[in-house]
Amino acid sequence: MTGKQTLPEATADGQDVVLEVREVFKHFRMRRTSLRGERPQVHAVDGISVRLRAGRTLGLVGESGCGKSTLGRLITGLDTPTSGSVRVGTELRDITAGADGKVQAVFQDPASALDPRMTARASVAEALGGVAKDERERRIDEAFASVGLPLELGSRYPHQLSGGQQQRVCIARALIARPDLILLDEAVSSLDASLQAQVLDLLERLQRETGTAYVFISHDLRAVRQVSHSMAVMYLGQIVEEAPSEAFDRGLLHPYAVALRSTEPGIFQGEEGIERIVLRGEPPSAVNPPPGCRFAPRCPIADDRCVEVAPELTEVSNGHRVRCHRPGELTLNPASPTGAVTTGAAESGGEL
Numbered sequence: 157m158t159g160k161q162t163l164p165e166a167t168a169d170g171q172d173v174v175l176e177v178r179e180v181f182k183h184f185r186m187r188r189t190s191l192r193g194e195r196p197q198v199h200a201v202d203g204i205s206v207r208l209r210a211g212r213t214l215g216l217v218g219e220s221g222c223g224k225s226t227l228g229r230l231i232t233g234l235d236t237p238t239s240g241s242v243r244v245g246t247e248l249r250d251i252t253a254g255a256d257g258k259v260q261a262v263f264q265d266p267a268s269a270l271d272p273r274m275t276a277r278a279s280v281a282e283a284l285g286g287v288a289k290d291e292r293e294r295r296i297d298e299a300f301a302s303v304g305l306p307l308e309l310g311s312r313y314p315h316q317l318s319g320g321q322q323q324r325v326c327i328a329r330a331l332i333a334r335p336d337l338i339l340l341d342e343a344v345s346s347l348d349a350s351l352q353a354q355v356l357d358l359l360e361r362l363q364r365e366t367g368t369a370y371v372f373i374s375h376d377l378r379a380v381r382q383v384s385h386s387m388a389v390m391y392l393g394q395i396v397e398e399a400p401s402e403a404f405d406r407g408l409l410h411p412y413a414v415a416l417r418s419t420e421p422g423i424f425q426g427e428e429g430i431e432r433i434v435l436r437g438e439p440p441s442a443v444n445p446p447p448g449c450r451f452a453p454r455c456p457i458a459d460d461r462c463v464e465v466a467p468e469l470t471e472v473s474n475g476h477r478v479r480c481h482r483p484g485e486l487t488l489n490p491a492s493p494t495g496a497v498t499t500g501a502a503e504s505g506g507e508l
């Protein structure tokens with residue numbers, strides 16, 4: 157797998173940018189109260205900023221509960237941020253002002269995304285709004301063909317379709333509206349391997365043809381790497397590393413990103429010997445994130461400063477940002493018995 161080449165960065169004046177997320181926070185207040193009578197808050201998304209240009213894909217990765225879907229819901233306007241702003245589309249309109257179909261989304265669970273009283277064809281047609289009948293029928297046929305759905309399935313209701321077929325209806329519905337941005341949250345996870353490959357190829361082809369930008373969330377690092385121009389690694393509500401996709405092949409700097417990356421040995425050429433770094437311990441709670449670096453309780457090279465001082469997300473090269481006091485000090489090494497070389501105070505963490 158060769159992966160994508162990085163396109164030139166966004167121009168300074170923001171031309172071509174179709175998504176701009178600025179310092180977005182989303183905290184959920186919990187129902188229960190603490191012993192001190194306070195209602196704790198879940199820090200699901202904690203100060204995230206990203207930009208995405210037309211025709212590009214941003215991959216979002218990170219373990220379960222790190223806030224990927226919450227960020228996705230903020231990007232699509234399904235939820236509103238506690239603070240910060242989300243602007244979308246070629247005119248960069250605030251999502252809270254209505255995005256006029258500029259953003260579409262495909263989620264993990266197609267059954268709940270489809271209206272049980274609507275046929276597949278009607279569900280897809282609904283996304284087209286006021287388009288004239290002939291044009292509408294042509295585009296529906298085209299959308300069905302694009303996602304590999306036989307036209308005769310158009311008269312079926314969701315419960316008469318398999319999970320894979322339901323998801324293809326959802327993807328057709330998102331594509332047909334010709335949005336500037338599509339959020340794909342575990343969108344291909346329910347498809348079998350060959351269909352998944354077909355849909356990923358389809359998404360790439362459509363992106364080349366239409367310039368639609370994607371935010372692609374998946375547990376499958378290979379799938380994310382295949383389609384993404386840049387990737388952001390999230391940990392406990394924050395981005396800890398964001399980089400052009402090639403950096404994923406060879407230059408990750410954050411210990412969590414390095415560990416995550418090691419779970420896919422052989423994903424890129426020449427690294428079959430790399431051993432998997434297994435992170436022990438549960439991530440700390442998003443209700444009470446640790447005051448210093450959020451990864452410190454699990455980081456093998458954490459030192460006193462890491463526990464006390466929260467690192468900032470810092471640009472280390474063009475488009476490559478990392479949130480760590482000791483970037484690049486934990487590296488993968490196929491020759492090492494653990495697969496990892498550490499420098500510094502490994503004894504203060506040592507959880508690998």
Ligand SMILES: Nc1ncnc2c1ncn2[C@@H]1O[C@H](COP(=O)(O)OP(=O)(O)OP(=O)(O)O)[C@@H](O)[C@H]1O
Pocket residue numbers: 184198199200218219220221222223224225226227442
């Ligand atoms: N409506 C809500 N009310 C309270 N807490 C929520 C709500 N939605 C999400 N959370 C919490 O926010 C955090 C982030 O959840 P989110 O669904 O964004 O994670 P995720 O990265 O998408 O996980 P997964 O990979 O399992 O889908 C979790 O701790 C979750 O329990």
Ligand code: SF4
Pocket residue numbers: 410411412449450451452453455456457458459462463467479480481482483
């Ligand atoms: S080295 Fe320190 S700052 Fe960097 S990830 Fe580990 S604990 Fe966090």
Ligand SMILES: [Mg+2]
Pocket residue numbers: 224225226
């Ligand atoms: Mg999720």
